[in-house]
Amino acid sequence: MVESVPIPPDELSAERDFLTAARSALARMHRDVEGREVPMIGGEDNDERFTNEANQRAHEQRTLALVDMPDVPLFFGRLDYEAGTIEELDRIYIGRRHVHDGNGAPLVIDWRAPVSVPFYRATRSDRQRVLMRRRYGFSDVAELTGYEDEPLTEADGADQADAFLRAEIERPRTGPMRDIVATIQPEQDDLVRAPLHPTVCVQGAPGTGKTAVGLHRVAYLLYTERERLSRGGVVIVGPNHSFLSYIRKVLPALGEVDVRQITIDELITLPAAATDEPESARVKGDARMAGVLHRALWSYVGKPANGILYSKGSQRYRVHDYEVVDIVAALRESTRYAPGRNALAQRIAHAVLVLMERRGESPDDRVQNAVARSKPVKELVDAAWPRVAPEQVLHRLFSDAGFLAEAAGDELTVDERAALLWNKPPRSWKSAKWSEADTMLLDELEDLIERRTGSLGHLVLDEAQDLSAMQLRALGRRCRTGSVTVLGDLAQATTPWAAGPWERVLGHLEKTDGIVAELDRGFRVPDQIIDFAAKLLPQIAPTLGVPRGVRSVEEALSVVRTDHDALADTLVASCRAALAGEGSVALIAADEQIAQLRDALADAGLEPALLGETGDEMDTTRLVCVPATLAKGLEFDAVVVVEPARIVAAEPRGLHRLYVVLTRAVSRLRIVHAEPLPTALSRLA
Numbered sequence: 248m249v250e251s252v253p254i255p256p257d258e259l260s261a262e263r264d265f266l267t268a269a270r271s272a273l274a275r276m277h278r279d280v281e282g283r284e285v286p287m288i289g290g291e292d293n294d295e296r297f298t299n300e301a302n303q304r305a306h307e308q309r310t311l312a313l314v315d316m317p318d319v320p321l322f323f324g325r326l327d328y329e330a331g332t333i334e335e336l337d338r339i340y341i342g343r344r345h346v347h348d349g350n351g352a353p354l355v356i357d358w359r360a361p362v363s364v365p366f367y368r369a370t371r372s373d374r375q376r377v378l379m380r381r382r383y384g385f386s387d388v389a390e391l392t393g394y395e396d397e398p399l400t401e402a403d404g405a406d407q408a409d410a411f412l413r414a415e416i417e418r419p420r421t422g423p424m425r426d427i428v429a430t431i432q433p434e435q436d437d438l439v440r441a442p443l444h445p446t447v448c449v450q451g452a453p454g455t456g457k458t459a460v461g462l463h464r465v466a467y468l469l470y471t472e473r474e475r476l477s478r479g480g481v482v483i484v485g486p487n488h489s490f491l492s493y494i495r496k497v498l499p500a501l502g503e504v505d506v507r508q509i510t511i512d513e514l515i516t517l518p519a520a521a522t523d524e525p526e527s528a529r530v531k532g533d534a535r536m537a538g539v540l541h542r543a544l545w546s547y548v549g550k551p552a553n554g555i556l557y558s559k560g561s562q563r564y565r566v567h568d569y570e571v572v573d574i575v576a577a578l579r580e581s582t583r584y585a586p587g588r589n590a591l592a593q594r595i596a597h598a599v600l601v602l603m604e605r606r607g608e609s610p611d612d613r614v615q616n617a618v619a620r621s622k623p624v625k626e627l628v629d630a631a632w633p634r635v636a637p638e639q640v641l642h643r644l645f646s647d648a649g650f651l652a653e654a655a656g657d658e659l660t661v662d663e664r665a666a667l668l669w670n671k672p673p674r675s676w677k678s679a680k681w682s683e684a685d686t687m688l689l690d691e692l693e694d695l696i697e698r699r700t701g702s703l704g705h706l707v708l709d710e711a712q713d714l715s716a717m718q719l720r721a722l723g724r725r726c727r728t729g730s731v732t733v734l735g736d737l738a739q740a741t742t743p744w745a746a747g748p749w750e751r752v753l754g755h756l757e758k759t760d761g762i763v764a765e766l767d768r769g770f771r772v773p774d775q776i777i778d779f780a781a782k783l784l785p786q787i788a789p790t791l792g793v794p795r796g797v798r799s800v801e802e803a804l805s806v807v808r809t810d811h812d813a814l815a816d817t818l819v820a821s822c823r824a825a826l827a828g829e830g831s832v833a834l835i836a837a838d839e840q841i842a843q844l845r846d847a848l849a850d851a852g853l854e855p856a857l858l859g860e861t862g863d864e865m866d867t868t869r870l871v872c873v874p875a876t877l878a879k880g881l882e883f884d885a886v887v888v889v890e891p892a893r894i895v896a897a898e899p900r901g902l903h904r905l906y907v908v909l910t911r912a913v914s915r916l917r918i919v920h921a922e923p924l925p926t927a928l929s930r931l932a
C-alpha cells in the first residue's frame with residue numbers, strides 16, 4: 248500500500264463492512280446457482296444428450312465462476328460520480344465480477360462494464376463526471392488494509408496513480424502470475440477493450456504487459472461477446488507448460504474458467520516423436536513449403552490415358568480420354584483433393600448420362616450415382632486421381648530426391664532440399680516418425696486434401712514471434728472466422744524458423760486486416776536493467792526502439808566477475824543474498840549447466856527447485872533454477888544470471904535468448920561470470 252494521508256478509522260471500518268457484505272452476497276449467489284436444478288430434456292438421441300450435457304457444463308461453470316477465492320479481493324476500486332450520472336447510483340465499487348444484493352441492486356460492478364471504464368481512463372483534465380477515484384490496498388489474504396483517494400476535481404495533486412502502480416508491480420511474487428485488473432494502464436486498456444474483430448497484434452518489449460493484456464482481453468471479450476465466443480470457444484496458445492502453468496490462474500481469478508490454455512502441439516493434436524536439426528526445422532517452417540506441398544500433392548493427379556467404356560445391358564457408352572483430361576483439368580482448378588475424387592466420378596457419370604439422353608433414354612440422378620459408383624469409373628478415378636494420405640506425400644517428399652526436386656521447383660535451394668531429405672528413410676509412411684515441424688506440414692496437407700471445418704471464436708497467441716509460417720498457417724486454419732490476439736516481441740525471437748515482421752505473421756494467419764499496435768512502457772524491468780539489456784538491440788533487432796522504463800530501483804543491476812573455481816561459491820552467496828529479500832528468486836543458466844548448478848545450490852543447503860520437473864515449481868519454491876530456454880515469459884523478483892557467454896553459444900539465436908534472460912527481473916539482476924562477457928555487454932560492464 249502506498250503511504251498517504253491517514254485514513255479515518257470509521258471510514259475504513261465502513262469499507263471493511265461493505266467488503267464483508269459483498270462477500271456474503273457472493274456466497275449467497277453461489278448457493279443459489281449451485282442449488283438450482285439443471286433443466287434436463289427427455290430422450291436419448293444425440294441432440295438431446297448434447298443439450299443436456301451443455302446445460303450441465305454451463306451450470307458447473309457458472310457455479311465455479313462464483314466461488315469466492317480467499318486471496319483475491321472482491322473489489323479493488325471505487326468511483327464517486329457526480330449526482331445523476333448513473334441511475335440511482337452515485338458511487339460504484341469495481342471488482343472482478345458482478346455481485347448483487349439479491350434484490351437487484353449491484354454491490355460490486357464488473358471492471359468490464361462500461362461504467363467502470365473511467366476507473367482506468369478518467370484524468371483531472373478529462374474526468375468523465377467522476378469526482379473521486381479510490382484505490383484499495385489488501386493483505387495477502389485479501390483483508391482490506393487501507394485505501395487511497397484521488398480527487399479528480401482538484402486542479403493538481405501528486406500522481407498517486409503512478410505510486411500505486413509501482414507498489415503493485417513491486418509487490419513480492421509468490422507463485423503464479425496475478426491479474427493487473429486494479430492498475431491496467433490506458434494504453435493497455437485500449438487493447439484490452441478493442442472489439443473482437445479485427446485481429447489485434449501487439450509488439451511490446453519485455454515486461455510491457457503483453458501477456459497481461461492478452462489475458463484481460465480474453466476476459467473482456469467473454470464479457471461482451473459471450474454468446475458468439477461460446478460457439479467456437481477461446482484458446483490461448485503459449486510456448487510451453489512452465490509458461491502455461493505460470494499464467495493459469497489469471498483468468499479464473501477474473502471469473503473466467505472456460506478457456507483452454509495449451510501449447511501449439513496440443514492444439515494441432517498430431518503427436519511428434521522425432522526431432523529436427525535447426526536448418527531442416529527452419530526450411531520445414533518456411534512459407535515456401537506451402538507451395539511445395541501443394542505441388543507434391545497435386546502431382547498424384549495424373550493425365551488419364553484412357554477414357555471409359557460403360558456398359559448397361561447391351562448398350563455401350565464411351566467417354567473419351569480427352570474428355571476425361573478436360574474434366575480433370577477443370578476440377579484441379581476448382582476443388583480440394585478429396586472432394587475432387589468424388590466430383591471426378593460424378594462428372595464422368597454425367598458425361599455417360601448425356602450419352603444416354605442422346606440415345607433417347609431418360610436416366611435420373613439414381614442412374615448417375617450408380618454410374619459414378621461403377622467399377623470402370625472407380626478404376627479410372629483411382630488411377631487418375633488416387634486416394635492419398637498426408638503421411639504418404641510427406642514420406643515420399645523426404646525420401647525421394649527426384650520427387651522433392653520436382654515439387655520444389657525453383658522455390659528451394661539445393662542445400663535446403665538436402666536439409667529436408669532423410670538420411671535413412673523409414674521403410675513406409677506408416678512407420679515414419681514425425682517431428683513437430685513435420686506435424687505442421689501434415690496439417691497443411693490434410694487441409695489441402697479436405698478443407699478443415701469449424702472455427703475457434705478467438706485465439707490468443709503468446710510469444711508469437713517464435714512461430715513459423717507453417718505453424719501460423721495451421722493456427723489460422725483453426726480460426727478462419729474468428730479473430731486472433733497476437734502477442735510478441737521480435738527482439739525475443741529465438742527460433743531459427745521465426746516468421747519475421749508482424750505484417751507477415753498476419754498474412755500467414757490470413758488476418759491481413761489485423762491491426763499492429765505497440766506497447767513501449769516496460770513495467771517489469773527497472774530502468775538500469777532495461778538500458779543494460781537494450782545494448783543487445785542493435786545486433787538482434789535494429790529496427791526496434793529501446794523500451795521506456797517506468798521506474799528505477801536502487802542497485803538493480805550488478806555484474807560480478809569471478810574465476811571458475813569460485814563460481815559455485817559466488818552463486819550460492821548471490822542466491823542467499825537474493826533470498827534475504829522478499830519474493831521469488833531465479834538462477835538462470837544455459838540448459839547444459841543448470842542441473843549441475845542446482846546440485847551445487849542444494850549441496851549448500853539452499854533447497855532449489857528445477858523448473859520443468861514437476862510443473863508447479865513456481866507455486867511452491869522461492870528459489871527456482873531455470874534453464875535459459877524456459878525463461879521466456881516468466882519473471883522473478885530477483886534473478887541471478889550465470890555465464891551469459893554460454894547462453895549465447897548454446898544456440899544460433901543465442902543473443903536473442905540472452906536478451907530474454909536479462910529481462911526477467913522485477914527488482915534485482917545479478918550477472919555472475921568467469922568466462923568473458925559477450926562483446927556487446929562487456930563494454931558496459
Ligand SMILES: Nc1ncnc2c1ncn2[C@@H]1O[C@H](COP(=O)(O)OP(=O)(O)OP(=O)(O)O)[C@@H](O)[C@H]1O
Binds near residue numbers: 412451459881
Ligand atoms: N498495468 C499494470 N499494472 C501492474 N502490473 C503490470 C501492469 N502491466 C504489466 N504489469 C506487470 O509487469 C509484468 C510483466 O507483464 P507481462 O508478463 O504481461 O509482460 P510481457 O510484455 O508479456 O513480457 P515478456 O515479453 O517478457 O513476456 C507482470 O508482472 C505484470 O503483472
